[in-house]
Amino acid sequence: MIKHYFFLITLLGFMGIMQGQVIMNRDHEIKQMVDEISAENIEKYILKLVSFHTRHNMSPQDDPVKGIGAAWNWVKAEMEQYIPASGGRLSVEFIDYKAGGENQRIPSEIELKNVVATLKGTGNDDDRILIISAHLDSRVEENTDYTSFAPGANDDGSGVAVILELVRIMSGYEFPVTIKFLVFTGEEHGLYGSSYMAGLARRENWNIVAMLNNDMIGNSSSSETMLNDNMKVRVFSEGIPAYETEDMARMRSFTSGENDGQARQLARYIKEVGERYVDQLSVTLIFRNDRFGRGGDHTPFCREGFTAVRITEFNENYDRTHKTPREENGIMIGDMAGGVDFEYVRKNGGINLATLANLALAPDQPGNVRIDISGLSNTTTLTWNKPEKGKEPDGYYVLMRETYKPLWEKKIFVKETQVTLPYSKDNYFFAVQSVDRDGHESLPVFPRPSRR
Template sequence: MKRIAFSFVLLTFVYVSGAQTIINRDPEIKKMVDDISKDKIEQHVRKMVSFHTRHNLSEQNDPAKGIGAAWNWIKTEMEKSISVSGGRLEVKFEEYTVGGQGQRISQEIKLKNVVATLKGTDPNDDRIIIISAHLDSRAALDNDNTGFAPGANDDGSGVATILELVRIMSTKKFSATIIFMAVSGEEHGLYGAKYMATKTKQEKWNIIAMLNNDMIGNSGSSETLLNDNMRVRVFSEGVPAFETEQMASLRKYISGENDSKARQLARYIKETGEKYVDQLNVTLVFRNDRFGRGGDHSPFCQEGFTAVRICEYNENYDRTHKIPAVENGIQLGDLPEYVDYEYVRKNAGVNLATIANLALAPYEPVNCGIVTSGLTNKTTLKWESPAKGIKPAGYYILMRETYQPLWEKKIFVTGNEITLPYSKDNYFFGIQSVDAAGHESMAVFPGQAKRQSGTN
């Protein structure tokens, strides 16, 4: 009798937990992800370290040392892909002035970002996706512009990833434009990213996603001695840094505090990254960044763009911003031998898969609304097809319990309205456009649907 009861329990368990995950990969994206070379990433990191320091106040005119040498080398590396891009890749410096009295950089200097733009194939597609990393480095002191500051992980790992993605993605065609950006000025106050965020806002660029990669190559923690190259963090803001009164009032009405655009991007990165990269858990951190630390995504958030930070799960404080030296038997400093290149390869794959999927996807649906009038145990969602780009083959309706962090159901529909037998009060919903090959836009969290005359 006891044995029968046990079998029953076991069967019930299998039944409840038996739903498998179906993974449908686009073979082209899979091939690009598989092309990412851990050895090339390591070569790039070691080359960055060979400049001795990439401090923002370091030498700009020495061909082998200092930030100027790094600028020129990164630009030259990116330019190698122009010929294979069929003329779609453009590489240039963006120069700007920073510093002055009372600032962390006390005298005015000029810094440069290196920016590679891979133009989208559809001239009517104005969407831009940015992947960014910072090329400057520092050791212990703010103003030490000559000491060895290898910056292998911070942020050689991010820059190496960008160079690898330029190499691989420039041979492929995407509807949307992709910008690969290596910025200066991060270590002294996010100057390079601020310059780009202000400029792009003024020029009204349609940036749909900005992925900041800062420190994606360290897999072991100091103090707690964890070793794990199977987890990476994505930081995203909840309540947006840029929010008008009208946006705030809608957010409160629809309980959208966990459904900012940055959070939809974070969920998108998790779903897409884990689809294409094996042995990696994309862990969503529901805060904009680490305590007391800044990142280049923040200026973009402040200008109202959708931006997140991708960062290693474990940090090693014996390495970051330390002068390379042995102290009490511990090697300090951000040296290339401590970067886990296999881990960087996987994190580069998450970036590539996300950007490619997004750049191939249709535009998001527009005017997405949830009908909140009327007492009903159902939910009606309405949306309009995007006016630009390819026509979606259909839409995914996403849903989850309100207390769950990630979408739980994904329902394919055609048309522009659906009524589901679930109460609008008990779930959150999202709407994505999808093309015939399965590339999804980011999810849109519906606002209140406009009332139609004659209904309440």
């Protein structure tokens, strides 16, 4: 109980509501895992990825040292090393799929492979899945050029490096929830690998709680504006969901819930939990699905109705993105390892790990969360059900914010599954999350209106 009060104080402190000292209440085990992430290992992985010369989707698959085939074989073998330490809970597989064809960016059909590592959850009746992803393929200016040097150190060697580091660390720990580490191919030619996986996940009805897609998380200096900053990272989240039924749209309009979709709840959660565990890094929430004119592997998952966001560096360097490596007027062009800030990648890996671990240790979300709109009242009554599966929550946090504020402002701990608060339901937004004794929170659930 005391612990929960500390959390409340911590949060209020962060929000600037309360002045004075800020108490950082961290789970010892999560902190330890975050501290295990090594910038040196990340550098080593990225240098290895660059050594494949190109990871273009149409590059050779049978060359032992060059091309995308050599790269996916290496990623798989690298992950497989940790199977013994996991006590057999970790498994690694290729997922084959077909990409390309007439009038497509890959002009004739080829077969490609995603690499998938699965760390099986220890909770027997728990079918929840968490996903972290990145893409393996790389490119230069001309997207049909599959022979030129395309190092892809940052795009997306940085994301793949974090996945390898997290497989290494997390496979040594136990979580009730299953974690999947997805390394996609086909991204640069139109999100082929992730589209295939999102479709597969939908057909097999995976219970995905959250997907964190990492694409370009290692550059900390901007082109043109010459900013240097490795203390900020962006999380992109969709507002109005790409997947929305008529019923969902009606409900969104009725509740004014356009800023409270699942992806946005996840984005706020990453900010809160990531900043709890990673020093010298603040998470900037970008309230849009992605950048102008560009896409990412989270989008096919959003389209299938899953909760997915994109994590990306704050400053981009366009001299280094999708460019053939060369030097021009003393400026380094191309996506070389020299342009990657490994310490920055380490910190960005930390927010991923903290989010995954906190979610994997948390109870499931409360069910059927509803807000009573049956009468006119200056109070708000919220009701919900205990989660049906997984561990029993110690209690719940009721989250609250003013309607024009981007982040939750208050976090009220309650033991019961109903609460009446002396605040008008018209003047605030609310949500409810489950929490265990150690403070691991589920994702928040935005309530549906109900008439008693």
